[in-house]
Amino acid sequence: MSTIDFNAELTAAGANVKTRWGAVRFFMRRYPLGSIGAVIMALFLLAAAFAPLITVYDPLSTNAAASLAKPSLTHWLGCDFMGRDVYSRIIYGARISLAVSVGSMLLGSSIGVIVGLLSGYLLGWFDLITQRILEMMQSLPLLVMAIIMAAALGPSLHNTILAIAIPLVPYVARVIRANTLTLREQPFVEAAKAIGMSERRIALRHVLPNTLAPLIVLATAQLGSTILTESSLSFLGLGVPEPHPSWGRMLSESAAEYVRTAPWLVIFPGAAISFVVFGTNLLGDALRDQLDPRQRS
């Protein structure tokens, strides 16, 4: 058996990380695909934040003369039927996608964490009833639930966030509840109770922080699925309405009619959606490998 280079092994496992930059380099070396995902997400955020700086045309201004213009040096990705620049609409559309996905994810996760914590901690009647209700909500596919809620509430930006957030609650609540159930049996909870800490304090200061790891993994995965759901809703006309530039609605306006005549209207918005969701999936996979290896997929 040859000698083992302990230092090299430890460094490969991430031990000798001293600087913040060292931590980044470790992440990049260990998770190359995940780093690509992180870069994609960063591009997404930057595009949304600095939209006015990287676009020339206003995404909402129509220009009948440029209707259905092909991609050219003036209009990089072409124009749609009303002469609006596709490139600008895609960049500004990142804002809408970001707003809806982050908004619905935060809302759904917050409600889900509260419900899951209460359910896992209190048990008894509350847990039974809540579990049944959550199970019923989970029986319908996410898209169908979102469609019904969007149809009931009407198309608007806020209603879309709500319509996507509510069906997310059961998924988050179940994960949090499962973790709470295991955590409350741990010795440190027992010790906290022994010194007289109130139940509420234990739940908030001890149990909750330990459920964060699977929650982060779930949240990153949900970012992708919320973007997809929002685009499907907008495609069907039930999501974000005019005049917000939504990637999904850009695809419905062009749909089968322009497949022959204006393929750039079909390719680019869909590519934007796929690209961003791909990034969230890559990053989510890497985060899950790091934070919660039991869930390997």
Added chain:
Amino acid sequence: MGSYLVRRFGLMLLTLFGISVIIFVLLRLTPGNIADILFDAGGFVDPTDKARIEAELGLDKSLPVQYATWIGGIMTGDLGFSYQTERPAIKEIAPRIPITAKLAVLALTFSVLLGVPLGVISAVRQNTRLDYVLRVISLSGLSMPAFWLGLLILMAFVAYFGTIPIYSDAPTSFWNALVMYSVPAAAVGFRSSALLMRLTRSSMLEVLRQDYIRTARSKGASETTINYYHALKNAVLPVVTVIGIEAAFLLGGLIVTETVFNIPGVARFLVEAIRWRDYPMVQNLVMFIAIVVVVINFIIDMLYAALDPRIKYGD
């Protein structure tokens, strides 16, 4: 085993009942009822006419009574009338069901036939270039919106064949019908196949690490036997559960795919009904989808209990 079955069946009925209440309440959230919308086009709502319409449609009764009428109707097969076409709801839904069913079955078959073998290959050749390529492809399959994939397929058809695969009611032959259904089925099934591929891969990886695999190998069994008999048999269980969940997801994907390919199925009908504010139809359709999903999950649960002896005895 018998008591397990009965208990699960009772739970299923309870879940369906709860879902029907949720659907009913959600759809009553909209301010203004159908009478307002019907008259809105004219711009003037005559109160007596409106009251008459409301009485006709049963909207003047209290909510629990309306709910009871609906549920009672489901039992007897009377699903009410469609606001849009004023024909009995059942006559609208029934002919559309076989179309969507064919699409769903084809899509599921496609996804299993494509996803599971690729997942096995990916697991057996873990961390090789082939594995990475397959993983990236499956991840992109999961990232693409289903309707965009459908649109891209339409574009490919236009580019290579010059025509769009149009759905027609009377296919000329069995093979024609198969081709006609396969294209949208492939568009919907691709995402499911990507999911199944990932799941099969991780499940196989777990199983291949087990001790009994090492025992089989040390006893001299060939790699093929190990991979495709010992490992796969055990790895397939979680995949079966996911197929049930996928059936639900497929229905969601069918909603947009049927819209893109212009296929008159149940899923697209849901969207049309929502656009027309045809709430009784929406209620019935969503209930139908819920029933299908819950029943499929029930069957999958039973199958799982039959395949995994630990469930039977552990209960």
